[in-house]
Amino acid sequence: MRVSVRSMILKPRRLVSSFSRIFSTHSKIEMSNLEEAKKLAAYAAIDNHVQSGNVVGIGSGSTVVYAVERLAQRVQTEKLKISCVPTSFQARQLIIKHNLKLSDLDITPSLNVCIDGADEVDSNLNLIKGGGGCLLQEKIVASCAKQLIIIADFTKNSCKLGDQYKKGIPIEVVPTAYVPIKRKLESRFTGEIDLRMAINKAGPVVTDNGNFILDWKNFDQTLNWENVNQQLISIPGVLCTGLFVNMAKKAYYGMADGLVKVQE
Numbered sequence: 001m002r003v004s005v006r007s008m009i010l011k012p013r014r015l016v017s018s019f020s021r022i023f024s025t026h027s028k029i030e031m032s033n034l035e036e037a038k039k040l041a042a043y044a045a046i047d048n049h050v051q052s053g054n055v056v057g058i059g060s061g062s063t064v065v066y067a068v069e070r071l072a073q074r075v076q077t078e079k080l081k082i083s084c085v086p087t088s089f090q091a092r093q094l095i096i097k098h099n100l101k102l103s104d105l106d107i108t109p110s111l112n113v114c115i116d117g118a119d120e121v122d123s124n125l126n127l128i129k130g131g132g133g134c135l136l137q138e139k140i141v142a143s144c145a146k147q148l149i150i151i152a153d154f155t156k157n158s159c160k161l162g163d164q165y166k167k168g169i170p171i172e173v174v175p176t177a178y179v180p181i182k183r184k185l186e187s188r189f190t191g192e193i194d195l196r197m198a199i200n201k202a203g204p205v206v207t208d209n210g211n212f213i214l215d216w217k218n219f220d221q222t223l224n225w226e227n228v229n230q231q232l233i234s235i236p237g238v239l240c241t242g243l244f245v246n247m248a249k250k251a252y253y254g255m256a257d258g259l260v261k262v263q264e
């Protein structure tokens with residue numbers, strides 16, 4: 001288990017100057033604090049961890065949008081040669097939209113780095129992921145990368161999992177097994193287990209892989225997440241959990257004051 005946490009604050013010079021240019025010429029454009037924070041983190045991580053020749057895993061979610069935007073800028077301006085492996089339908093669409101080279105794990109099974117968001121990060125760099133339903137492919141792609149680098153706004157930086165993120169730990173399950181899995185989880189752990197329901201569609205959320213998601217809410221925050229993850233994935237029908245334990249190398253947080261904090 002990771003015992004030391006080192007934080008540092010980066011002042012991304014290139015970013016500060018490009019932001020001040022944006023705001024001086026478009027002073028009426030207001031980017032929300034959170035969106036600005038996501039962008040800062042994403043740009044800094046791409047600048048620090050991607051170089052020409054790399055195979056890059058592209059995570060999912062709203063923060064990754066900025067990472068792909070920055071990658072596309074660097075491909076244009078620096079003529080970077082990179083291949084991108086998506087972790088979801090959304091990531092694949094982003095790669096295509098920005099004319100980046102699309103790859104997959106058949107073609108490039110070994111990645112230099114995977115850049116991804118998170119719903120919450122604790123002081124040991126354990127993560128909750130899957131708030132957007134993309135956990136399984138994210139975990140597979142991250143496991144093939146030398147480094148998993150997390151990008152997030154400042155609200156994701158917690159001491160313990162569950163401090164701030166209240167939507168629960170996602171668990172991707174085979175649809176036919178969701179009732180027995182829910183019952184097993186309720187008998188073994190405290191908290192509630194909810195089948196994630198879709199919005200604008202009757203019935204449950206169906207993942208990119210055709211599965212259901214159970215969200216485990218109000219869990220005991222003092223649990224050993226490595227053990228819990230092992231227990232969960234040993235239940236037949238559980239395909240993946242949104243607990244990413246001992247996987248992330250660093251987390252970049254865009255802060256409200258325009259700086260970037262790095263946790264490692």
Ligand SMILES: O=C[C@H](O)[C@H](O)[C@H](O)COP(=O)(O)O
Pocket residue numbers: 059060061062063064116117118119129130131132133134135138
């Ligand atoms: O299922 C979604 C993924 O795990 C995302 O990476 C995670 O939910 C964070 O997304 P966002 O960057 O939108 O906060």
